[in-house]
Amino acid sequence: MYATYIFPRLMDWVLRGERFQTERQRLLTPAQGVVLEIGFGTGLNLPHYPRTVTALHTVDPAPLLPDRVACRVAQAPFPVHIQHVSAETLPYDDATFDCAVSTFTLCTIPDPVMALREVRRVLKPEGHFLFLEHGRSDDSAIARWQDRLNPFQNWFGCGCNLNRRIDQLVSEAGLQLEHVDRYVLPGVPRIGGEMYRGVAARNGTCLASKPAGNMST
Ligand SMILES: C[S@@+](CC[C@H](N)C(=O)[O-])C[C@H]1O[C@@H](n2cnc3c(N)ncnc32)[C@H](O)[C@@H]1O
Numbered sequence: 308m309y310a311t312y313i314f315p316r317l318m319d320w321v322l323r324g325e326r327f328q329t330e331r332q333r334l335l336t337p338a339q340g341v342v343l344e345i346g347f348g349t350g351l352n353l354p355h356y357p358r359t360v361t362a363l364h365t366v367d368p369a370p371l372l373p374d375r376v377a378c379r380v381a382q383a384p385f386p387v388h389i390q391h392v393s394a395e396t397l398p399y400d401d402a403t404f405d406c407a408v409s410t411f412t413l414c415t416i417p418d419p420v421m422a423l424r425e426v427r428r429v430l431k432p433e434g435h436f437l438f439l440e441h442g443r444s445d446d447s448a449i450a451r452w453q454d455r456l457n458p459f460q461n462w463f464g465c466g467c468n469l470n471r472r473i474d475q476l477v478s479e480a481g482l483q484l485e486h487v488d489r490y491v492l493p494g495v496p497r498i499g500g501e502m503y504r505g506v507a508a509r510n511g512t513c514l515a516s517k518p519a520g521n522m523s524t
Pocket residue numbers: 318322345346347348349350351352366367368369371392393394395409410411412415416417
């Protein structure tokens with residue numbers, strides 16, 4: 308009941324807040340060509356993709372708020388192809404995408420390294436992965452609280468984890484980190500607001516432009 312009816316609405320309401328929209332816009336500025344988004348959720352990134360995107364393919368095992376998603380998809384200026392599958396086994400050929408995106412999703416995917424290996428596989432050699440995630444604090448006192456509260460967050464957030472080191476997961480999957488910005492999201496308690504915003508390359512080539520805006524927020 309909670310997971311099907313309450314959580315998707317709560318998630319959509321929280322994650323479409325003004326500050327989150329600014330964060331999405333910043334991250335997605337360099338997205339271009341044919342893009343893969345893992346953990347599509349309720350489509351909150353759609354209005355923030357730039358005009359350089361020609362098509363969007365999305366995966367998410369859960370069909371969340373389908374009416375809201377349909378409205379958002381209808382307003383997108385590019386074709387959107389949705390598949391209800393897990394990111395750990397992507398149904399695409401190798402080297403399909405120019406860009407891949409994950410926002411607030413690596414916290415929840417049961418096997419994030421496997422999903423990121425799949426992302427790497429389906430990216431073209433010159434492709435890039437853009438990510439915006441909350442995760443483990445560098446402050447050991449905060450990290451300890453994240454560990455303690457993780458079981459509650461797991462239930463309340465339907466599988467969400469507070470304590471994953473996102474940059475390490477990305478590297479472990481063989482993607483080359485080009486940069487990572489670490490900051491605390493204003494107005495959010497540090498246990499849930501420790502942010503990782505970054506770009507990783509399929510093959511270690513440099514992306515012409517970094518996510519826009521002040522990177523040391
Ligand atoms: C907190 S929501 C974020 C949604 C969206 N990315 C956003 O930024 O608003 C996490 C999403 O990850 C999805 N998810 C969970 N397990 C997944 C998996 N194995 N593969 C892909 N997505 C998954 C959930 O269904 C949910 O939509």
